[in-house]
Amino acid sequence: GAGVSQSPSNKVTEKGKDVELRCDPISGHTALYWYRQSLGQGLEFLIYFQGNSAPDKSGLPSDRFSAERTGGSVSTLTIQRTQQEDSAVYLCASSSSQGAPLGYTFGSGTRLTVV
Amino acid sequence: SQQGEEDPQALSIQEGENATMNCSYKTSINNLQWYRQNSGRGLVHLILIRSNEREKHSGRLRVTLDTSKKSSSLLITASRAADTASYFCATLSGNTGKLIFGQGTTLQVKP
Structure with missing residues (x-):
């Protein structure tokens, strides 16, 4: 597509x-x-995929968080047993190669509210 | 962990004035990038400066990089009300492929 969705x-x-x-x-x-x-904070790194593999999962806050990517394309981030502190905007970005030499393209995000 | 510290946290200026935002970081970098965010949603890439560059221009934007001081600045000249947004610096280090973002500067340009 034209952008990150x-x-x-x-x-x-x-x-x-x-x-x-x-x-x-x-x-x-x-x-x-x-x-x-x-809210009002900077961006916290969660996980990074190169193709279908995840060389860096160091930012996942707990084992309730997991992510996968299939076919080198779509990715899903799953949060199990959500807690109120999980409320945030979750942003996805992609780049043409590792090292983001030309910068990232971001999606508009998913605003998650846990009540 | 946050790599970049940005200064000031908030900036309010009149239309037509210049806006300067600063970013400091802790480790050696491959490049440093600036992004803009409107309304707490997706970020837009503005400009990238490599570690061997000292200054870069793009339209009304000027970025400087001082690797000896581990700092960068973003200058927006002749600001417009439409420049009102949050601005983030982000650094790329090593082979991780991931950007580490600062906390951001919120810029308000009054018409």
Whole structure:
């Protein structure tokens, strides 16, 4: 596609439920990144994919968080047993190669609210 | 962990004035990038400066990089109300492929 697409754009869920967030990167972009941004804060790195593999998962906050990428394209971020502190905007970005030499292209994010 | 520290956290200026934002970082870098964010959603890439470059221009944007001080600045000249947004610096280090972002500067340009 022309840009990075994320869905849903907004998600309200009850504490304890599981949620799945989807990211569809720019076609041909091999690198894909997930970040989290809490209200008024900077971006917190979560996980990075190169193709279908995840060389760096160091930012995942707990084992409730997982992500996968299939076919070198779409990625899903899954949060199990959601907690109120998981409320944030989850941003996905892609780049044409590792090292982001030309910068990232971001999606518009998914705003997750856990009530 | 946050690599970049940005200064000031918030900046309010009149239209037509210049806006300067600063970013400091801790480790050696491959490149440093600046991004803009409107309304707390997706970020837009503005400009990238490599570690062997000292200054770069793009339209009304000027970025400088001082690797000896581990700092960068973003200058927006002749600001417009439409420049109102949050601005983030981000650094790329090693072979990780991941950008580490600062906390951002919120810029308000009053018409």
